Amino acid sequence: MTQVIIDGKPCAAEEGETLLVVARREGIDIPAFCFEESLASYGACRMCLVEVVKGARPGITTSCTLQAADGLEVLTETPEITGLRKALIELYLAQAPRAESIKALARRYGVEKTRFARKVVKEDPLQNRCILCGLCVRVCGEIMGAGAINYIGRGQFTEINTPFYEENEACMGCGACAEVCPTGAIALEDRTDTRVMKSWSETKVPLARCAACGTFFAPVPFTRYAHEKLDPGILDALKDLCPACRSKAAARKAILLKKEGVIPPEPELQA
Amino acid sequence: MDTARLNEIVERYPAPAGKILGILEQVQREVGYLPKDILQFLAKRLEVSLSELYSLATFYSFFTLAPLGEHVVTVCMGTACHVKGAPELVATLKRLLGVEVDEVTRDGKFLLTTEDNHFSLTSARCFGACSMAPVLRVDNKIFGYITPDRIPAILEQFGWKESQHRGS
Numbered sequence: 001m002t003q004v005i006i007d008g009k010p011c012a013a014e015e016g017e018t019l020l021v022v023a024r025r026e027g028i029d030i031p032a033f034c035f036e037e038s039l040a041s042y043g044a045c046r047m048c049l050v051e052v053v054k055g056a057r058p059g060i061t062t063s064c065t066l067q068a069a070d071g072l073e074v075l076t077e078t079p080e081i082t083g084l085r086k087a088l089i090e091l092y093l094a095q096a097p098r099a100e101s102i103k104a105l106a107r108r109y110g111v112e113k114t115r116f117a118r119k120v121v122k123e124d125p126l127q128n129r130c131i132l133c134g135l136c137v138r139v140c141g142e143i144m145g146a147g148a149i150n151y152i153g154r155g156q157f158t159e160i161n162t163p164f165y166e167e168n169e170a171c172m173g174c175g176a177c178a179e180v181c182p183t184g185a186i187a188l189e190d191r192t193d194t195r196v197m198k199s200w201s202e203t204k205v206p207l208a209r210c211a212a213c214g215t216f217f218a219p220v221p222f223t224r225y226a227h228e229k230l231d232p233g234i235l236d237a238l239k240d241l242c243p244a245c246r247s248k249a250a251a252r253k254a255i256l257l258k259k260e261g262v263i264p265p266e267p268e269l270q271a
Numbered sequence: 272m273d274t275a276r277l278n279e280i281v282e283r284y285p286a287p288a289g290k291i292l293g294i295l296e297q298v299q300r301e302v303g304y305l306p307k308d309i310l311q312f313l314a315k316r317l318e319v320s321l322s323e324l325y326s327l328a329t330f331y332s333f334f335t336l337a338p339l340g341e342h343v344v345t346v347c348m349g350t351a352c353h354v355k356g357a358p359e360l361v362a363t364l365k366r367l368l369g370v371e372v373d374e375v376t377r378d379g380k381f382l383l384t385t386e387d388n389h390f391s392l393t394s395a396r397c398f399g400a401c402s403m404a405p406v407l408r409v410d411n412k413i414f415g416y417i418t419p420d421r422i423p424a425i426l427e428q429f430g431w432k433e434s435q436h437r438g439s
């Protein structure tokens with residue numbers, strides 16, 4: 001355990017822990033777009049700037065790449081930092097003019113408009129909300145192991161999408177990308193038995209149907225992934241059930257076990 | 272390019288996954304572009320995602336996803352050349368090469384190839400030869416102070432024939 005001082009407040013931290021995480025735990029709200037605890041720090045969005053006033057390298061730096069160490073003292077909001085953040089917000093307002101989270105941050109910092117040309121693309125698959133933070137690409141590749149999407153092109157024309165802008169069978173339809181996106185840019189839609197990843201070139205993924213109640217509940221490739229990677233011990237009889245029916249079946253089994261002390265027959269399944 | 276040749280290129284590297292750029296470069300040189308089926312093959316062979324290869328292929332200007340003609344005419348669209356009339360050069364070249372269809376990609380880049388595959392026309396940002404603006408390049412040769420009326424003579428050096436290439 002070590003102690004760092006954030007905005008004058010002593011905070012306990014693990015040695016080497018990310019300062020942004022420590023601050024958040026303490027209820028200090030440092031804006032950040034490209035940080036996700038399950039991934040290595042990326043330092044791309046520059047929103048999480050803080051000023052190190054005491055520490056190995058004093059000066060302004062990104063708190064998502066700053067490691068807690070004894071005696072570290074930082075300030076999260078100084079006039080200089082506020083100025084930098086405002087400039088960043090202007091840039092983001094231009095890059096992603098429809099992103100609600102950017103607009104909310106702009107309100108928080110009193111940024112009313114941007115000096116830069118707003119980039120509005122007609123029929124943008126990412127709804128003019130993408131700030132290219134890279135989280136969706138990294139979650140899809142590094143965590144889910146699918147690698148369905150990536151950066152395309154370079155410079156001001158960089159976009160995120162599937163290769164060749166075509167439906168990509170590498171996509172499991174898990175929606176982890178949409179889950180981590182800081183600006184709500186990624187659109188997907190469940191149409192009865194199919195999940196449509198609208199932002200990813202309309203990639204279509206079939207949905208699995210619950211063997212008991214018949215509702216479509218999760219993308220087929222993702223249920224396979226979940227059985228293999230997340231929950232390998234799951235009973236075969238529970239595999240084809242939606243979460244609600246699964247817990248019902250599991251509860252029933254538990255009750256029967258208690259009551260009769262015998263292993264009950266498999267839960268009966270209606271087609 | 273057949274699978275045997277592709278495997279040969281891949282096997283040249285002890286750790287092929289770390290040498291993706293080298294492999295793609297070789298394919299681009301030999302085939303003249305990066306065909307989709309080759310990228311798909313390499314993704315499997317190198318155990319990387321297709322999206323990653325596509326990302327690299329679209330990042331580096333050296334790679335193209337469409338076939339290039341035998342001679343590549345590149346017009347500089349840097350600021351100086353632009354001001355000095357590069358757009359007129361492009362218009363003239365399109366007419367002389369008979370590639371008037373506009374196939375501009377989302378990022379404003381274009382790659383137009385004549386029907387006989389003899390010429391491709393494309394643009395680039397600053398060549399670093401602003402003092403001779405406007406400039407154009409055919410293959411590796413740079414031509415400066417270009418005016419539209421000088422273009423036919425330049426193209427002729429590379430096998431351009433008015434009767435064969437000129438659009439209507």
Ligand code: SF4
Pocket residue numbers: 126129130131132133134135136137160177180181182183184185186
């Ligand atoms: S779509 Fe969202 S998560 Fe992906 S790069 Fe853009 S802003 Fe980041």
Ligand code: FES
Pocket residue numbers: 031032033034035042043044045046047048049062063064065
């Ligand atoms: S969260 Fe630190 S740079 Fe994006």
